[in-house]
Amino acid sequence: MQRYHNLDFLRAFAMLLGLAVHAPIIYYYPDVALEIGIENIPEPELWVWLMLGFITSWRMPLFFLIAGFFSILVIRKRGSLSYLGDRAVRIGITLLLFAFLYDYTDGRLDFTLGHLWFLYYLLFFCMIFVFLYHFPHFNRLYSKPLSSILLLVIALCLILTTPLAGLLNNNWDTYTFLSPPERYGDIKSGNFVYYFAYFLGGTVLYTNQKIFTLIARNKPLLSIALFAIVVMVLQLFFETDFRLYLLVKGMGSLFWCLLFLGLATRMILSRNAILDWLVELSYPIYLFHLLAIIVFSGELFKAGFSQVNVILLSIAFGFVSSVIMYYLFVKFTPISWLINGYHKSYLKFNLRKV
Numbered sequence: 001m002q003r004y005h006n007l008d009f010l011r012a013f014a015m016l017l018g019l020a021v022h023a024p025i026i027y028y029y030p031d032v033a034l035e036i037g038i039e040n041i042p043e044p045e046l047w048v049w050l051m052l053g054f055i056t057s058w059r060m061p062l063f064f065l066i067a068g069f070f071s072i073l074v075i076r077k078r079g080s081l082s083y084l085g086d087r088a089v090r091i092g093i094t095l096l097l098f099a100f101l102y103d104y105t106d107g108r109l110d111f112t113l114g115h116l117w118f119l120y121y122l123l124f125f126c127m128i129f130v131f132l133y134h135f136p137h138f139n140r141l142y143s144k145p146l147s148s149i150l151l152l153v154i155a156l157c158l159i160l161t162t163p164l165a166g167l168l169n170n171n172w173d174t175y176t177f178l179s180p181p182e183r184y185g186d187i188k189s190g191n192f193v194y195y196f197a198y199f200l201g202g203t204v205l206y207t208n209q210k211i212f213t214l215i216a217r218n219k220p221l222l223s224i225a226l227f228a229i230v231v232m233v234l235q236l237f238f239e240t241d242f243r244l245y246l247l248v249k250g251m252g253s254l255f256w257c258l259l260f261l262g263l264a265t266r267m268i269l270s271r272n273a274i275l276d277w278l279v280e281l282s283y284p285i286y287l288f289h290l291l292a293i294i295v296f297s298g299e300l301f302k303a304g305f306s307q308v309n310v311i312l313l314s315i316a317f318g319f320v321s322s323v324i325m326y327y328l329f330v331k332f333t334p335i336s337w338l339i340n341g342y343h344k345s346y347l348k349f350n351l352r353k354v
Helices: 005-016 018-022 030-035 046-056 059-078 080-106 114-133 136-142 148-169 189-206 210-215 218-237 242-267 273-302 307-329 335-339
Strands: none
Touching (some): 005 018, 005 059, 018 046, 018 273, 018 307, 046 059, 059 080, 059 114, 059 189, 080 114, 080 273, 114 136, 114 189, 136 189, 148 189, 148 242, 218 242, 273 307, 273 335
C-alpha cells in the first residue's frame, strides 16, 4: 500500500499535540486539580489561553480530515469488512480498555470517555461511512476528481459547519460550544456534524490529491498562511458577536488545515527513522500520557514552579514516561495487536506447519 509520509506525519503531529493541550489541564479544569489535592489553583495565564485556542481551532478537524483520507484508502485496497474489523479492534476495543482504566482510577465506574472522546466519534464515522460508501450516488464522489467549483462548494460547507455546530448544540459560548462528550451515549449533534464534515472532506481528498501539490507551491502556500493569520486575528475582534466569530473561526479551521497539509507535502518527501518512530509512538503516547501529566504537573505546582515551567516540563515528562510505558507494556506484548494492529506488531506467531 502506498505510504503518504506527509499525512503520516500530520496524524502523528496532531496526536502528539495532545501533550501541549493537556499539560495545563490542572489550570483550566480546577476539578482535576482538586482530585490531586490542589485547591484555589490560579487560572491559566493569557499565553496559555492563546496557545490552547490556536491548537484546538484546527487540531481535531485536521485529525478527522486525515482519518477520512486513510479510510477510503484502506477500503479501496482491502475492502469494507477488513476496514471495519481493523477499526473495531484498533479504535473500538482500545477505547473500551483505556477509557475503562482512566475511568476507574478514582475507584468509580462512571462510563466516562475523558480525553479519548474522539475515538468514540471516529468509530461512528467509520461505520456510517462504510454504509454510505455502498450507495451508488454517494460513491460517485470518489469515482473521479471533482471540478474546482465543487471543491470550493465543499470548502464553503466545511466553513459553515462551525456556526451550524453552535446552532445545533444551542450553545453560544465562545469556548464551550464544541465541548467534547463526557460519557458513552453523549453524542452532541453539533460536534458530530462538524467533525464528520471534515472526515468526509478527507475522503474527497483521496481522489483529488492534486490539491496537495497545488497548496504546496510557493504562492498558494503563502496566501493560505496570510489568510490563516488574518482570520486568527479577526477572531479576537469578533468575540462579542458570536455568530460572526463562529463564521470566522470556521474559516480559520479550514485555512490552518490547508496550511499544514501544504507544509507537510512540501517538507515531508520521504520516510526516515525519526518519522517512523514518531508515527509508531504517537497513538500510544496519546493513550498513556494524561494521568502522568496530571500527577507530574500537580507536583511541580506544589513545588512552586511557574506556569510556563509546569507546562513545558509536563510536556517533556508526559512524552518520556509514555514512551517508557509503550516499550514496557505494549511494544512486545499482545496489547500491540490492539494499538498497532497484528500485522504491524512486533509480537507475531509463526503458525505454519513445519
